[in-house]
Amino acid sequence: RAMTLTPYGRPVWRALLLAGAALAAAALAAGRAGLALPPLLAALAGAAFFRDPARRLPKGTGLFTAPADGLLDDLALLEGEAAQAALPGCNRVHRIGLFLSVFDVHVNRAPCDFTVTRDHHRPGGYRDARDTAATRFNEAHTLIGTTPGPDGAPLPLAVRQIAGRIARRIVCAARTGDTLARGQRYGMIRFGSRTELYLPAIPEIEIVAPRRARATGGVTVLARYRTGSPAARP
CATH class of the missing domain: 2.70.70 (Glucose Permease (Domain IIA))
Known part of the structure; x- marks a missing residue:
């Protein structure tokens, strides 16, 4: 299941993902494929802080x-x-x-x-x-x-x-x-x-x-x- 990210942190996680993708693309363009993975992993790790999983709420009142x-x-x-x-x-x-x-x-x-x-x-x-x-x-x-x-x-x-x-x-x-x-x-x-x-x-x-x-x-x-x-x- 895809990870859902909270809209309350959208400016931050969007910037992290864009930066990670840009650095990875630059590494690939320079022929340094081995350097493309670290920025992607770092961006995903940072974005994971803003995860917002669905929750099954307990039933009942009070x-x-x-x-x-x-x-x-x-x-x-x-x-x-x-x-x-x-x-x-x-x-x-x-x-x-x-x-x-x-x-x-x-x-x-x-x-x-x-x-x-x-x-x-x-x-x-x-x-x-x-x-x-x-x-x-x-x-x-x-x-x-x-x-x-x-x-x-x-x-x-x-x-x-x-x-x-x-x-x-x-x-x-x-x-x-x-x-x-x-x-x-x-x-x-x-x-x-x-x-x-x-x-x-x-x-x-x-x-x-x-x-x-x-x-x-x-x-x-x-x-x-x-x-x-x-x-x-x-």
Whole structure:
């Protein structure tokens, strides 16, 4: 099956492929066939970073799936001012953080059906994305929104894209007022980064993904409404 590349990185992967093809053609024209293969392989390897494989989404309602591929290296409970800063109006918030290496798929997906009520870009530094301090200091783009809660009332949540030492280009196509479906693609971060999901720490929400687990964007269930909640149906 042919590799699908994300349109969020089209200017970069197109330039890589064109450059690789041009260098290979120049090598062939010069009678140096042995030098034609390396630039093609390098271009394909670079373009592979922008791959966007199809995913089979899990069935059911009341699920919160991974907003990106990566290593689940941060499960934190925020309280007080830290919680309010992450998710306004909430005094206790779950932060679920994923580290994306250069080998992971970097396309971001909506963790659930939600409506964006605010999108915010924060300038910042470029610390190593493996350092959880990057969430406070690095350039980031945050989508804050609401999803139907267990009782049908709007439940707040947020998802944040964070640039890293290598990844310095955040692409986010979602804007305030947009409605996203669970698993829907909405952006990417180029070349190594972090993605975080923020959920209210309420009894109706259960965090199910263990720390250090490998997550697949749109597929791995990170949290869900507890059994018995109105929204937790098979």
